[in-house]
Amino acid sequence: MNLIDIVNRPLNPAPWAEGEKIPWDEPEFSARMLHEHLSQKHDAASRRFSTIDQHVAWLHHTILASRPSHILDLGCGPGLYTSRLAQLGHTCVGIDFSPASIAYAQASATAQQQHCRYLQQDLRRADFGQGYDLIMLIYGELNTFRPNDAKLILQKAQQALAPNGQLVLEVHTFAAVQAMGKRPPTWVAPVSGLFSSQPHLRLSEDFWDATQNAATRRYIVIDAASGQATRCAASMQAYTRADYHGLLTACGFTDIVFYLALSDRAALVDGDYEVIVCRV
Ligand SMILES: C[S@@+](CC[C@H](N)C(=O)[O-])C[C@H]1O[C@@H](n2cnc3c(N)ncnc32)[C@H](O)[C@@H]1O
Numbered sequence: 001m002n003l004i005d006i007v008n009r010p011l012n013p014a015p016w017a018e019g020e021k022i023p024w025d026e027p028e029f030s031a032r033m034l035h036e037h038l039s040q041k042h043d044a045a046s047r048r049f050s051t052i053d054q055h056v057a058w059l060h061h062t063i064l065a066s067r068p069s070h071i072l073d074l075g076c077g078p079g080l081y082t083s084r085l086a087q088l089g090h091t092c093v094g095i096d097f098s099p100a101s102i103a104y105a106q107a108s109a110t111a112q113q114q115h116c117r118y119l120q121q122d123l124r125r126a127d128f129g130q131g132y133d134l135i136m137l138i139y140g141e142l143n144t145f146r147p148n149d150a151k152l153i154l155q156k157a158q159q160a161l162a163p164n165g166q167l168v169l170e171v172h173t174f175a176a177v178q179a180m181g182k183r184p185p186t187w188v189a190p191v192s193g194l195f196s197s198q199p200h201l202r203l204s205e206d207f208w209d210a211t212q213n214a215a216t217r218r219y220i221v222i223d224a225a226s227g228q229a230t231r232c233a234a235s236m237q238a239y240t241r242a243d244y245h246g247l248l249t250a251c252g253f254t255d256i257v258f259y260l261a262l263s264d265r266a267a268l269v270d271g272d273y274e275v276i277v278c279r280v
Contacts, residue, residue, distance in 0.1 A: 001229040006203075006220055013207060015214035016146050018233035022219070025122070030100035032194050037078050037101065046080050046139070055262040056084040059134070062264070063166060063277065064090070069133035072160065074123055074153065075141040079105030079116060086114040094118045095126050124149050128160035135161055138170035138262065140273060143177060143236045150237065154251040161280045167253060169244075169276045170262055174213070176272035177238035181208025181215030189224075195232075199224035213238040244276055253278040 023029045036045040046052070059081075060066060068089045073082050076094030078101040086092050086109070094116065096102055102120040109116040119126060124145075128135075135157045142150050157167055185205040195202055201222040208215055216235040222228070239247065241258060248256050259275040261268045 001220070001231055003227070003229065006229060013216055013218060013233065015209050015212050015216050015235040015237075018216070018218060018231065021144055022232055022234050025097040025099070027099050028197075029194070030098040032197065033098065034078060034100040034104055036194060037080070046077055049080070051268060052080050052084065054265060054268060056081060056088070058263045059085065059136070059168065060088050063168060064134060070131060070162070072128060072132045072135045074135065074137040074157070076105060076118070077101045079108060079118065081136070081138070082116050083108055083112065083114060086116045091115040092117070093129065095121055095123060095128070097122045123153050128156050130160055131162045132160055133162055133165050134168060135165070136168040138168070140170065140172040142169055143172045143239070144234060145237070147237050151247065151251060154247065154253075158252045158280055163280065165280055167278050168262075170273055171239065171244065171276060172236065172272060173274055174238045174240045177215050177236045178208060180217065180236060181206050195219060195221045196223065248276065248278050252280065255279045
């Protein structure tokens with residue numbers, strides 16, 4: 001991509017037209033992203049450990065009634081939830097397509113002799129297996145899939161749950177996705193960052209597609225030494241509560257209940273997210 005391509009870029013990209021996601025699954029990007037998952041300075045990629053501890057306590061006590069369970073974490077990242085759930089006596093499987101995150105999760109499970117198994121696979125194509133008491137997909141990742149892929153993942157989760165098994169989704173609210181699509185453009189010029197370990201300029205711009213109810217964020221990264229620009233983009237589908245209800249019902253889920261957070265604690269409510277718990 002040259003600078004003139006940036007000048008001539010489309011100003012209303014169709015959702016998912018410029019890429020599926022940020023490159024979670026590229027080895028170098030995933031190694032840089034692993035640092036963000038593990039950082040205790042911010043909640044990007046994964047929440048800080050103090051919050052994860054409270055989420056895990058809620059899953060264990062409120063959702064699983066402290067019964068040892070078979071759990072599948074979709075988009076598990078470096079296994080920060082599965083490792084804690086395993087310590088509480090659950091057996092866990094984590095699926096993620098980030099090589100650095102899966103390597104970290106696997107190494108932690110081996111070092112701590114935990115009952116966790118990790119698969120480096122794309123959720124859209126992975127075989128989820130069978131017989132889970134709980135399947136979780138959190139931190140808004142469901143919204144980042146094209147609607148057909150989100151439905152496919154939910155259908156596969158429905159098939160993989162044991163009778164009476166539960167699905168826990170943490171999703172973005174409609175308003176949060178819409179607000180993302182209406183953010184003003186920004187730029188930063190770090191010496192190194194998530195998108196490149198070399199000095200670069202990163203331009204970000206956001207778009208809201210009111211026809212498809214989807215937000216798209218486009219990133220353009222310009223290498224300071226060569227002037228070469230690369231582009232990637234990530235889109236998010238916005239769903240109302242009625243949309244989530246309809247989608248889950250169409251995928252065979254029942255007893256659909258909405259919560260404010262993965263916790264009872266008011267301090268952990270983040271208005272950009274909501275939690276849905278349902279059963280097969
Ligand atoms: C926001 S992070 C959340 C990680 C973890 N659930 C947590 O809260 O700590 C989203 C995760 O989903 C994974 N992911 C995104 N799309 C995926 C796909 N198509 N297949 C497998 N993993 C995917 C990413 O690699 C990343 O680890």
